[in-house]
Amino acid sequence: xxxxxxxxxxxxxxxLVASAYFEPGFRAGGPVRSLTALVKRASxxxxxxxxxxxxxxxxxxxxxxxxxQWVTRxxxxxxxxxxxxxAQWLRIWRYQRQAGPFDLLYVNSVWQPxxxxxxxxxxxxxxxxxxxxxxxPRGEFSPGALGIRSRKKRMFLALWxxxxxxxxxxxxxxxxxxxxxxxxxxxxxxxxVRENETLLPADPTPPVDHGADHLRLVFLSRITPMKxxxxxxxxxxSVTGPLTLDIYGPIDDPPYWxxxxxxxxxxxxxxxxxxRGVLRPGQVRETLAxxxxxxxxxxxxxxxxxxxxxxxxxxxxxxxxxxPWTEVLTGGGGVVLPETSAAELxxxxxxxxxxxxxxxxxxxVRAGAAYRAWRAADDKPGVLDLVRAEAFVGSPGRATGRVxx
Numbered sequence: 001x002x003x004x005x006x007x008x009x010x011x012x013x014x015x016l017v018a019s020a021y022f023e024p025g026f027r028a029g030g031p032v033r034s035l036t037a038l039v040k041r042a043s044x045x046x047x048x049x050x051x052x053x054x055x056x057x058x059x060x061x062x063x064x065x066x067x068x069q070w071v072t073r074x075x076x077x078x079x080x081x082x083x084x085x086x087a088q089w090l091r092i093w094r095y096q097r098q099a100g101p102f103d104l105l106y107v108n109s110v111w112q113p114x115x116x117x118x119x120x121x122x123x124x125x126x127x128x129x130x131x132x133x134x135x136x137p138r139g140e141f142s143p144g145a146l147g148i149r150s151r152k153k154r155m156f157l158a159l160w161x162x163x164x165x166x167x168x169x170x171x172x173x174x175x176x177x178x179x180x181x182x183x184x185x186x187x188x189x190x191x192x193v194r195e196n197e198t199l200l201p202a203d204p205t206p207p208v209d210h211g212a213d214h215l216r217l218v219f220l221s222r223i224t225p226m227k228x229x230x231x232x233x234x235x236x237x238s239v240t241g242p243l244t245l246d247i248y249g250p251i252d253d254p255p256y257w258x259x260x261x262x263x264x265x266x267x268x269x270x271x272x273x274x275x276r277g278v279l280r281p282g283q284v285r286e287t288l289a290x291x292x293x294x295x296x297x298x299x300x301x302x303x304x305x306x307x308x309x310x311x312x313x314x315x316x317x318x319x320x321x322x323x324p325w326t327e328v329l330t331g332g333g334g335v336v337l338p339e340t341s342a343a344e345l346x347x348x349x350x351x352x353x354x355x356x357x358x359x360x361x362x363x364x365v366r367a368g369a370a371y372r373a374w375r376a377a378d379d380k381p382g383v384l385d386l387v388r389a390e391a392f393v394g395s396p397g398r399a400t401g402r403v404x405x
Contacts, residue, residue: 013043013045013047013388014049014102016119017039017051017076019031019050019052020108020114022073023073024066025053025056026056028056029221029222030306033199034108034197035108036199038383040199042385046385048075048076049076049078049102050079051081051119052080054066054067054068054080054081055067066080067088068091083114097129100129101129104130104132104133105128105130105134106133107135108136109136110137110140111140116135120133120163120167132167132168132169132387133168133169133170134383134387135170137172137173137181137182137302141185142322143300143322144300145299145300147299148226157186169188170191171191171192172387173302174196175302175324179191179193192383192386192387194382195324196305198308198378200309201375202372203372204312204313204368204372207289207314209361215293215352215360216246216293218248218288218291219247219249219296220284220296221249222250222252223252223257223260225256225299226299228299229247229260231342232295232297233263233264233273235342235345237263237267238268238342239349241269242270242271244271244272244274246273246276247276250278288310288313292315293316293334293352293363294307294315294316294317294318294319297320297337297340298320298323299322299340303323303324307319310367311333311334311367311368311370311374315364316367317329318334318348319334319335320336320337321337321340332366332370333367333370333374334370
């Protein structure tokens with residue numbers, strides 16, 4: 001266990017991170033991996049303090065031995081908060097008052113009430129002393145995400161902008177498309193564009209010949225309407241195998257999962273679908289390496305860690321155009337659907353089945369090569385270092401990140 005951070009000497013650049021989920025949690029998917037990489041890749045003179053939930057997404061019980069504790073994890077002092085404990089809230093309050101002003105408050109959602117809205121409101125009311133706020137929507141402004149409860153979200157944003165106007169706010173976009181979405185929705189004038197950080201290796205896992213005589217497809221993501229699993233299952237009702245689809249991921253939306261299960265009752269001949277449960281982070285790449293292609297017709301991703309992980313395992317990717325991976329996939333990593341429809345999935349999967357084992361193998365080799373080229377190009381400073389440079393010495397476009405003004 002770590003000592004209370006308020007007892008230690010302050011560092012040159014002090015960052016307070018609020019996130020609903022962090023290690024050892026994993027059920028929230030990509031955001032946890034993004035934060036882990038961000039913390040580990042930050043400059044040594046960036047001092048990080050994080051407040052996060054004491055339990056994983058969808059879990060009623062806290063992590064063993066962590067609730068209400070300060071822990072040193074991945075170069076960050078982390079407090080695991082039971083949001084129902086007044087005593088723990090008081091401890092956090094006393095800590096931040098004693099610790100003095102932070103240079104940056106970084107929140108990892110626009111909508112999350114406890115770990116985004118509350119700390120930003122506290123900063124606006126000067127209950128938390130921060131000089132600047134960095135907000136990462138993490139895909140929440142994509143058309144697909146906004147299409148869910150759209151009217152309520154837009155009404156909220158109109159009111160929330162009045163709060164943000166009281167603060168020195170910078171927005172974190174993971175690609176140019178997301179930067180445009182932020183500009184259009186909130187009128188932001190300062191956006192730092194930095195692809196989500198990753199700790200994946202430089203080279204892919206070489207493909208292994210498993211000797212299968214059928215196409216092996218995998219869906220690996222949270223099971224929600226946003227990820228579009230039902231579209232895959234609708235397509236498989238019209239694709240003649242032989243093929244298998246294995247589904248991995250936490251069931252975030254039980255009614256939606258029941259709809260998906262009903263679709264599995266009427267599959268085309270030669271097609272088998274199985275739900276295989278939830279994978280821990282250390283199991284993801286080794287699992288993906290057993291398949292020919294990941295199918296993810298998502299309604300929108302600001303990054304898409306599972307796509308990077310799939311390519312790193314030499315597993316091709318079939319996905320929608322609503323991700324930042326189009327160039328990598330069309331360059332050899334897989335297939336980008338011209339439109340996110342069952343008809344396009346039927347065509348693409350049907351063509352893949354017809355290609356046979358030799359083509360499946362070649363596609364996996366191409367996926368690994370596309371990953372290697374992408375990974376070699378990821379040499380930019382981390383987002384915290386980019387924001388720090390802009391704040392104190394920088395100008396638009398400093399280093400290899402871009403800051404829109």
